[in-house]
Structure formats: structure tokens, C-alpha cells
Amino acid sequence: MEQDLPPVLSLDIGGTKLAAGVVTGDGRIHGWQVTPTRREEGPRQVLARLFDLGRKAVADAGEPEVAAVGISCGGPLDTATGVLGCPPHLPGWIDVPVGALAAEAFGVPSALENDATAAALGEFRYGAGRGTRTMLYLTVSTGVGGGSVIGGRLHRGAAGNGGELGHVMVRPGGRRCTCGRHGCLEAYASGTAIAERAREALATGRPSSLAAVGNPTAEDVSRAVESGDGLAREIWDETTWALGTAITDLVNVFEPELVVLGGGVTRSGALLLDPVAVAVARDAMPPAARTARIVLAELGAGVCVVGAGAVAHDLLSGKTPGKTPHA
Amino acid sequence: MEQDLPPVLSLDIGGTKLAAGVVTGDGRIHGWQVTPTRREEGPRQVLARLFDLGRKAVADAGEPEVAAVGISCGGPLDTATGVLGCPPHLPGWIDVPVGALAAEAFGVPSALENDATAAALGEFRYGAGRGTRTMLYLTVSTGVGGGSVIGGRLHRGAAGNGGELGHVMVRPGGRRCTCGRHGCLEAYASGTAIAERAREALATGRPSSLAAVGNPTAEDVSRAVESGDGLAREIWDETTWALGTAITDLVNVFEPELVVLGGGVTRSGALLLDPVAVAVARDAMPPAARTARIVLAELGAGVCVVGAGAVAHDLLSGKTPGKTPHA
Incomplete structure (x- = not known):
């Protein structure tokens, strides 16, 4: 059943690294990309590079389109609004609407999730759990x-x-x-x-x-x-x-x-x-x-990307809240 | 909606007191009864008195019948089988099939639940929660x-x-x-x-x-x-x-x-x-x-009885496991 889920884009915002990949319904990552975060550049530039990384993942994965975007990041954050609070690993990032920005950038619904929570879902659905x-x-x-x-x-x-x-x-x-x-x-x-x-x-x-x-x-x-x-x-x-x-x-x-x-x-x-x-x-x-x-x-180093993919799949099946792009 | 739930019988097996009452869909107790446990008499006699107490509660509540029996007791116990393990507050009670015995005694399905877990459900549905x-x-x-x-x-x-x-x-x-x-x-x-x-x-x-x-x-x-x-x-x-x-x-x-x-x-x-x-x-x-x-x-002193009633209501709506009487 899970295998029928469509490909989704996963983005992971870490304090030192950004990662992106397309996650298919079997929990595999395709087109995996990693680049330094360079958080001192501030949210606007870092997110522009993150979304470029996502586009590269989609292209490398050979997927013409993804059905949703899942984003994992350290909290505090608000999953209902897709807004990142002021996470300690990203000093100066205050109330950034990452979910809405990702939905606009890719033209599909997005879900923002605490990275450890996303990882828990990844291990549950595709790993040791x-x-x-x-x-x-x-x-x-x-x-x-x-x-x-x-x-x-x-x-x-x-x-x-x-x-x-x-x-x-x-x-x-x-x-x-x-x-x-x-x-x-x-x-x-x-x-x-x-x-x-x-x-x-x-x-x-x-x-x-x-x-x-x-x-x-x-x-x-x-x-x-x-x-x-x-x-x-x-x-x-x-x-x-x-x-x-x-x-x-x-x-x-x-x-x-x-x-x-x-x-x-x-x-x-x-x-x-x-x-x-x-x-x-x-x-x-x-x-x-x-x-x-x-x-x-x-799941090793890809756990947050796989987990954010699982969160995006939950978004598509109505199990998790998210942001939709403007029409 | 909860108000439409039928009356159920609640039994509580404490180390010092037995209690019984009929719980209606609004979480009220009717025909409330209490008697000393006298656990040294052993499970057979204590359960016989508990079931008599239950019948008295049904009679005093003026309910012609109850749709299920909920039983709260200190654990360890197995909610799936209705079997009480060897609870420390009832020394010598080993693997007593309380759920099955109650289902037979009253001719309706029964559910056995840990007393603190039942109380949590009681406070959630009818009390502070x-x-x-x-x-x-x-x-x-x-x-x-x-x-x-x-x-x-x-x-x-x-x-x-x-x-x-x-x-x-x-x-x-x-x-x-x-x-x-x-x-x-x-x-x-x-x-x-x-x-x-x-x-x-x-x-x-x-x-x-x-x-x-x-x-x-x-x-x-x-x-x-x-x-x-x-x-x-x-x-x-x-x-x-x-x-x-x-x-x-x-x-x-x-x-x-x-x-x-x-x-x-x-x-x-x-x-x-x-x-x-x-x-x-x-x-x-x-x-x-x-x-x-x-x-x-x-909910005060009646919390376990109200909680066991809520467990019995969950049994009727398929949310909780239980024992059914033989045909």
C-alpha cells in the first residue's frame, strides 16, 4: 500500500548541512543532495539555496514532479502554521514561514516537522520500527x-x-x-x-x-x-x-x-x-x-530526509497539517 | 452523543474496598455500593460478593439491565484476556480470569482495566480533562x-x-x-x-x-x-x-x-x-x-467506578478489548 504513495520532495535544514532528496513510497531516497548550510547568510539566502538543492534533487531523481514537500528542521517550530520559531541551531532565524515559502517555491502542499519527530516516523515506517x-x-x-x-x-x-x-x-x-x-x-x-x-x-x-x-x-x-x-x-x-x-x-x-x-x-x-x-x-x-x-x-544519515518524506506522505493522506500554495 | 450510551455496570476491586455502581452515558453513578474487600477470603469468595454487590447496584439504580460490565483493579493485568496477574494489593490472587467470570455472571460483555488507567479515562471524559x-x-x-x-x-x-x-x-x-x-x-x-x-x-x-x-x-x-x-x-x-x-x-x-x-x-x-x-x-x-x-x-472517590464505566462504554463501541459470555 505504502508503495503506491507518489514521490515527494524532502528537505532537511541542519545547523551545518542542508540535504534534499526525492522519497518514493518505498522509503528510498533518489537524487540525494547535500551542501553546507552557511547559516550566517540568513534565512532568505539559505532557503533560496535549499530550494535550488531541492530542484536539483528532483532533476537528478528523474521525477517529472513531486506531490508534496516535507521539511525537517530542529525546533521549536509550529507544524500547524509551518513557521520555524527561533531554533538554537539557526541563530537569528526568527519566525521564518518555511512551510509557506516551500509551498510557493514548488507549487505543491508542504509540511514542516521537528527533525527528531520526522526521524521517528522514518524509522517507524521504513527502518527498525x-x-x-x-x-x-x-x-x-x-x-x-x-x-x-x-x-x-x-x-x-x-x-x-x-x-x-x-x-x-x-x-x-x-x-x-x-x-x-x-x-x-x-x-x-x-x-x-x-x-x-x-x-x-x-x-x-x-x-x-x-x-x-x-x-x-x-x-x-x-x-x-x-x-x-x-x-x-x-x-x-x-x-x-x-x-x-x-x-x-x-x-x-x-x-x-x-x-x-x-x-x-x-x-x-x-x-x-x-x-x-x-x-x-x-x-x-x-x-x-x-x-x-x-x-x-x-536508516543512518538519511533518516531525516526519509522521515520528512514520510511526513509529506502523511500530509497527502490528511494525517498531518501543512501549507498549500496560493492558486 | 455520550449521553446516548446505555447504562453499564462498574466494579472496582481495591485492596481494602470493593465498589459497584451503574454508570450512565453522562458519567453519573447510580446505585453506588461499597463493602470491605476481605482479600484473605481469596478470589472465589471475594468475586462472589463483588458480583452480588453489582446485582445490588443494578437493582438500586432501578435499571432493568446493563449493556456491559467494566472492572477496574490494580495491575499487572491483561486487558486483552481479562486475566488479573498477581497484583501486589491482592496477595495470592494468581491469574484470576476476572473478565470471563464477570461476563458469565452478568451475561454481557466485560472489560478489565488497570485502575489508574480507568481513572485517567474517567477524568478525561467526565472530569477535569x-x-x-x-x-x-x-x-x-x-x-x-x-x-x-x-x-x-x-x-x-x-x-x-x-x-x-x-x-x-x-x-x-x-x-x-x-x-x-x-x-x-x-x-x-x-x-x-x-x-x-x-x-x-x-x-x-x-x-x-x-x-x-x-x-x-x-x-x-x-x-x-x-x-x-x-x-x-x-x-x-x-x-x-x-x-x-x-x-x-x-x-x-x-x-x-x-x-x-x-x-x-x-x-x-x-x-x-x-x-x-x-x-x-x-x-x-x-x-x-x-x-x-x-x-x-x-471526580473524587468515584473516579475508578466512573472510569470503569467509560471503559465499558469503549468496549461497546469497539474501542477496547473485552470478554463476551458464552452463548
Whole structure:
């Protein structure tokens, strides 16, 4: 059935990269394009380049036309009006009507969606979540975000951001989070937080193979764990503890069939997944713990583009709000 | 529309009390009955008395017949099969097919539901949640439980218990919870936990007006707060801190329009509600915090009976699973 859905154009607005592709009803990306965001150029120029990138994707995909445009971007944003609020990854972009502009540019209806929420729908429909009804998706990346599918439908929440799964408290009074609260999951498990904690530990003069790296990233930390570095192991254990604690909470309150972990930090694979899965199986309430599987995402770097395509398909079937072009 | 729903019988199986009533389409209870559970008699005798209580409710309500039976009980239980697992409040009740037995006893279809989940549906349809689409309900009572309504539908979760909102972590490594984990909301905010912490504080010899009470309850603690007792205030502040922390997490991840607080401990009213609402407004992510209101429940002691009635109505309209009597 999904295979009969028409091709749609997907656009993804990241803090460092813009991406575009045509997504067909089977969830495949055609004519995939990527270019630097150069957000300092401001919304007018960046969006002009984004729409050009979209046109190039349509041309390269060999599709004469697309039926809708789906756009994924970090929030806050308003899915009903298609207006981007003032997302922290795009400083100075204030109340930009991305949805309406895209609808005008391509002459088809458009839907704007929170990137993590779009990714959750992508994994649900075409990735690790296929065949489930209730699924959580967490992206562990520069920040920690996520989305939920409940009873087969994307949950947007009354505030329209679909749930901030990265802002579950794991340590009251702990590290300051980007949201202003102290001790959220994001303040421990994001790639940014892993790198920060490594820097802080090295600054105390403790010996570690990471000292030779200069400014270690989360990836450097995971590599050092694998080569037996003690300091890296401590940072990693705290990371998986934070994820295990927060996901136990989420499993208790949502009782999902599946929790999908995606985002750059999960490229560490079993090193991240295994301790988290063990903690949830041990700590969650027994019926919820027996039911929920914890797995890695399947869609990789294209997840937001595939997800925005799924959002555009939902727009065509009336499941999601959007903007239509003027006649 | 709801008003056209036929009368249904509601049964509630508590650890100390059984209740029954006929619930009409407007959410009113008729022929309300209550009797002690005497759980030590075992399931066969207790259920016989419960069904007699149901027949008395039907007779007293002046309803010639009911179209379905809804039963609320503490879990774990299986809503699909109507089988009660081994609920902690009914020791020795193992795999009792309550749904099938009720369907046979009354000759109509039956639905068994987790009591907190049923209460969430009751408040959603007839209480504080009327007119909302996405609502959380927490009962702060002997334990802390709850349920969620998402997009206008009761969320049961893949494990069928509808979400354990009392088992959000608020203090890692903190007080041991009934679920076996340390530091859950329930371990700080339940009536049982409030009373325990009062006893522990008194045992250290600290002066307090509660020392004269003997074995103070949560209600004694809230009264002592109102009369200016310092020790009671400390316990109360920790209680509202725990609720504020956990509800901030829940508001972040669900983005509800409304959070409804019910259960015995909420009889303390503004003393409980106000500091919790302030904490959530301050600490939740801004879009979610702006959207979510925190209010007290409206249905009082009858909430589970009204909720089980709403579950029975959902059974009749095919929205919920149930057991049918043999022909």
C-alpha cells in the first residue's frame, strides 16, 4: 500500500548541512543532495539555496514532479502554521514561514516537522520500527532528541514538538543542560556532553590516551574505551548509565514495543547499546521491561530526509497539517 | 452523543474496598455500593460478593439491565484476556480470569482495566480533562500510578498497563521503591512514602508536633505543614519537589495539554498543587511548559467506578478489548 504513495520532495535544514532528496513510497531516497548550510547568510539566502538543492534533487531523481514537500528542521517550530520559531541551531532565524515559502517555491502542499519527530516516523515506517505500533526513537547526537509513535500514529504533543525525550532528569542538581535545567539526559549523553566531560577530566591532569588527541570528540572517547583507557571508560559508563536511567523511565511511562537509538553517538554500536539494554531490562517494571526491545536505528544519515518524506506522505493522506500554495 | 450510551455496570476491586455502581452515558453513578474487600477470603469468595454487590447496584439504580460490565483493579493485568496477574494489593490472587467470570455472571460483555488507567479515562471524559485531547492523570495515593490519553484515546501501551507514571526516577540511588528500583517518584510522593519519611524523621528525635500523633499519616503531615511545623514542611517540600521533577519530565516527553492530579494525597489541595505547578512552569521546556496546565482531579472517590464505566462504554463501541459470555 505504502508503495503506491507518489514521490515527494524532502528537505532537511541542519545547523551545518542542508540535504534534499526525492522519497518514493518505498522509503528510498533518489537524487540525494547535500551542501553546507552557511547559516550566517540568513534565512532568505539559505532557503533560496535549499530550494535550488531541492530542484536539483528532483532533476537528478528523474521525477517529472513531486506531490508534496516535507521539511525537517530542529525546533521549536509550529507544524500547524509551518513557521520555524527561533531554533538554537539557526541563530537569528526568527519566525521564518518555511512551510509557506516551500509551498510557493514548488507549487505543491508542504509540511514542516521537528527533525527528531520526522526521524521517528522514518524509522517507524521504513527502518527498525517496521511492524510495530508503539515505538520511541532517540537521537543521540550533538543534542539528544526524539519522538514517539503511539498506536501507529506520530505523537506530536499539544505543544507540537512531539516530546523532548532528551530532557528527562537523570541527576537532580547535576550538569547544566542547554534547556536551563540541571541534570537532564542531554547534559550527560549528547556527543557534546561526552566531549565536554572528557575535556574536564583531562584538565584535572589525570593520565589518559585521550591527552594526546588534543580536543577529543565523543568518537575519540568511544575509541579510547575500546583500547582499554580507564578515564574514557568512566565517561562512557556515565553516558550509558544516563541513557539507561532515562530510557527506563520512558519504557515505564510509554510501555513501547521498541526503543530505537539513532544519531552519531550510536555509531559506537554495541558499546553503547548493550549496557543500556541491560539496565532497562533490569530496572524497568517487569511487564514493560519484558515487552520493550532496545535496538539501533537502521536508516543512518538519511533518516531525516526519509522521515520528512514520510511526513509529506502523511500530509497527502490528511494525517498531518501543512501549507498549500496560493492558486 | 455520550449521553446516548446505555447504562453499564462498574466494579472496582481495591485492596481494602470493593465498589459497584451503574454508570450512565453522562458519567453519573447510580446505585453506588461499597463493602470491605476481605482479600484473605481469596478470589472465589471475594468475586462472589463483588458480583452480588453489582446485582445490588443494578437493582438500586432501578435499571432493568446493563449493556456491559467494566472492572477496574490494580495491575499487572491483561486487558486483552481479562486475566488479573498477581497484583501486589491482592496477595495470592494468581491469574484470576476476572473478565470471563464477570461476563458469565452478568451475561454481557466485560472489560478489565488497570485502575489508574480507568481513572485517567474517567477524568478525561467526565472530569477535569473534558474537552482536551492529550492528558496525563496521576493518582497520588497508597502508591503513585497514572494513565495517559493521547490524541483523544486511552494509551494502553504494548504491555497493556497504560504506563507507570509513578516510576519516573527522581533521585538516583535514593529510597527503595516498591518496584525494586531506587529513587522513583512513588518512593517519595506516595502517601505511604510520606508517612514513612515522617516516622524516620521522628525516630531521630527531632522536635515536631507530629511526635504527639503516634503513627502519623500523610494527611497528618499536610495538616502539620499548615500549622507551621518545620519537620513536616521539610517532608512536604521533598514531596512536592519529587512530584515537580517527575511531572516536568512527563510534560517534556508527552507535551500534554493537561496534567490531572488525583488520589488521597491531593485532598491537601493547593498545598500540593501550587508548588508542583510552579516547578513545572519553571523547569519544563518552554513550548511544553506554556501548553500544559496542572490541575486537581474532579471526580473524587468515584473516579475508578466512573472510569470503569467509560471503559465499558469503549468496549461497546469497539474501542477496547473485552470478554463476551458464552452463548
